[in-house]
Amino acid sequence: MRKETMAIFGLALAIVLCSCSVFSGMTVASGEKVVKFGGSTLGGDFGYPSPYAFYPRGMGYIYLSFCFDTLTWKDETGVIPWLADSWEMSDDGKAWTFHLHRGVKWHDGEAFTADDVKFTFDYMKEHPRPKWFKTLEYIDRVDALDEYTVVIHLKKPVADFLVTIAGDVPIIPEHIWSGVEDPKKFRGKEAVIGTGPFKLVEYNKEEGYYLWEANEGYFKGKPLVDKLISTKVSDTALALKTGDLDEASLWRKDTDVVTEFEANPKFKIIEGPGYWVLQLVFNCEKYPTNITEFRHAIAYAINRSEIIQKVVHGGAIPANPGILQPGTEWSNPDLPGYEYNVTRANEILDVLNFTDSNGDGIREYPNPTGEELEFELITIDKFSREAELIKSQLKEVGIRVNVKSMDKSTVDTILKGGNFLLAINGHGGCSYPDILEIPDWPASTYHNDSYDSIFDKQATTMDFEERKQLVYQLQAMITDDLPVYALYHPRRWAIYNPGKLDTWFYTKNGIAHGIPYELNKLVFIGAEAPATPMATATATPTSKPVPTPKPPGFGATLAIAGLLTVAYLFLRKRGR
Template identity: 35%
Template sequence: MAKRSLWLTVLILVLAGAGLLSAGGGATPRPYLIGDPQGDWGFPSPFAHNPRGPGYLRVSFLFDTLIWKDARGFIPALADSWEYQASPPAYVFRLHPGVIWHDGQPLTARDVAFTIDYLKKHPHPWVDLRPISTVEVLDPLTVRLVLSQPYAPFLEEIAGTMFILPRHIWEQVEDPIRFQDARACVGSGPYRLAEYRREHGLYRFVAFETYYRGKPTASEIGFVQVGNELVALKGKAVQAAAVPPEAVQELKDQGFTVLSQPHFFCLKLLFNHHKFPQQELAFRRALAQAVNLPDLVAQTLRGYGLPASPGLLPPDSPWYCAPQARYPFDPAAAARLLESLGYRRTPEGWMRDGHLLALELLSSPAYARVAEYLKKSFQNIGLTVHLRQVDHTILDQRVKNQQFDLALSGHGGLGGDPKFINDVCTGPLAREFLGGYQPPPKMVQLLTDQLQTLDEAKRRLLVARIQEQLAYELPALPLFYPTWYLGHDGRIPWFFTRGGIAKGIPVYFNKVALLPGAASASPP
């Protein structure tokens, strides 16, 4: 009861933007809080969380995967070791002995086999299990996953992303999304769920003291919604938060630790491919040439970011290859492209068959300045654009349901395995990421081939061709990769995970930083 009261006090102070100090001026022991301006990311179970990265991240504190990543690459998690067998293609995982679930039940290879069977019946947008043909439980701590064909991204996309479920809890669950009681959060991870408050975006985790990799160094940790991350951090209402670039030096002078990270997030302009003229390549290219990307970065990010590649992957990615197709700022060329679609420029705007071309641009509050910049850019070529600002969850839903003309939306994942491009183009979240774009057969074949190619040099050539095809087709207009900074009080040795957490989440909050010996997980 005392801990709950303390958390309520902390929450009130966070919402007020204040710190937690004792009457005598000394710091009162308090949980470690991470500030987040977006707030709620769904119920923290393997199925009910918001499908974007922050939702998955919160669940990762409760559930473990077979393997995980630190700053250098793959490390053991539930599996102490793994090996690849070529004929037939298969992976054998040997589990850590003595692992228990949060309710004290033992975790065995049968839980791994159950998880794969359950996910095949109830697909999860983060894990594509179609490459697995059969699962063999060799003994209580050994499982063999046989593939239908070679699958290059297996370790990151499946072994390092698939949360293992406790069979004794989930085998009776018929609707995993609606299953949202305390049992749905019983995992094998380093923390247990103590409290979740949707209205405050509050997630409170307490250490699982018998965790098989060692007792976590922070007894309690949480995420909470804040109105102003910088104010909350400086006021010590939270201990870690994203901070604006211009505040970096001030925070360092005040003793905070500030970290930058690779450009693995991209903001894009989405087109509704089910509507005319957005479905036309000439129109998409016209809008691309109406926007001065370097100036967009200078004006909306104050220069803290990079203009995006039309091939999607950033220069920071080890798979990046600069595409030949480029769209330099050229308003006159943009106007000619609109004319090629049968539009005629008038004082009112662009007309075709007696109808004025007027489009609505959706954006979330976080990208209001970008939306205003784009509106002005399109007005400069005579295009009428109306802005509508909505919450990010509503924006995602409207894009998914094709209820939009243009939309500003972004995602991470760009530092991980290039299988992410397949997810963007043809995966369960393709509508949110590309607005209903249907890749041509040539692109589909390239995407298929790169997954089945184990030779890295040959795979790089395929990924380069995919980037070229994306740049040519321009299913969405990548705008920029922002430069992000994390400020924190230095108590936890946060580090940036190689390629991003799991399949590429571009944030610092890797649970490994909370385990004994975490300092050695950071790069030298």
């Protein structure tokens, strides 16, 4: 009987332990609100969310912003105060005085002061991260006048200062980072101690999994959610229906998913501008894509409308050839396009002496070898269908293209190294002129001194109308020189369960300097932000949806109790 007793209770204990093991990754107290987000553009690994380790793309910065704050921030209408309650700009636009919010604490309980702000800018100038915080090169010095007043002195005026510097640079704690000699290698819990609304609890690079918990002492008020989870799923629609996701970000060809959920009363949908562009990137240093007219011919040979209909099923709009999102205050609406025109493409190629001498349908280079006009088109897997369609379109004008798909980090590395002729790549930030600094980013093969001069001038022009005309000129030069051919701006949607959270919105001109997602941290805070002060002049991967761990409910507890009761009665009966 003793063996039977041990066996039965061992079975019961095993069931209890198995139930508990499901929840070992995250402890959820009764009544806690957990929000899980993901989708076709979210989920996956975007680096460790510290200022020097996040992946330098939009989602990497958003994850960073959950833990760290900036002097200013943005809501649905524009710039708002954040760590700074107010500010003034000097007459010459070269000094900004910030009055900091009092009583702000770092995640470890230490007080936030002006010394932290000064330290941040000094440290980041000493340890630059040019892939993201490039605008720090405009800073001359930073002075902490007292615990809650700081003055940022610039080498020259910066037109978008409140967005690209004050609203973008994460303030870091001096008492932690002052001892860090190599910030790129700095990891662990201390590396993500900020003043932000959330604290990082778990990060799994392989699974692309992030778990944050609310900072209950946040200076803007306790967040609306207790835990926040970013997770990767293979089927967004299924994950929403099963509750594995509470919110999903969708874009491009996700139109079928959007249509499906439009009729589902359990969910809401919001649509926002893309602030993102897919581009055909040319290497302007290598033959034959270093020939401007050759780039024009390729543009005329591409049918963007066909790409939008066949590949993304209407989930995009034809791009502004000047890169910036149509409808923003900076987008030039009067640019000539390269509307699909095979005849014009063939005429240009003929004039350039790329001819098909043997009649096999493929042109040859204009040299004695008669080598066929053939080269590689690289892209990431996500845009392989666009690449294949462009391949077929270019064949119509006698250009043979071989598509090579790879992961995004590899493509970025190849573009940065200039080891390509033609590539399909995309990026966000298409709502502000600063994205025009390097039109073919992350490549940098386009060189035009006149363009660089105009860009530098607009960046320091404080008058809006004067600056807008300069930005219009930049877009016209991009359209003429064509270092990239902008293909489309995607449409973007957020589908969410309002029963979990109903505060989702899209930020005007994107989060920070143009990140297009609906994951502004204000969504999770819920506090009404104060009005923007006026500036005044002064003398100074998985194979299936990843289920989110949930606490054992009453049903599970009752089942376990029932099993133990049965075991007890069985033993009593045997013992009679």
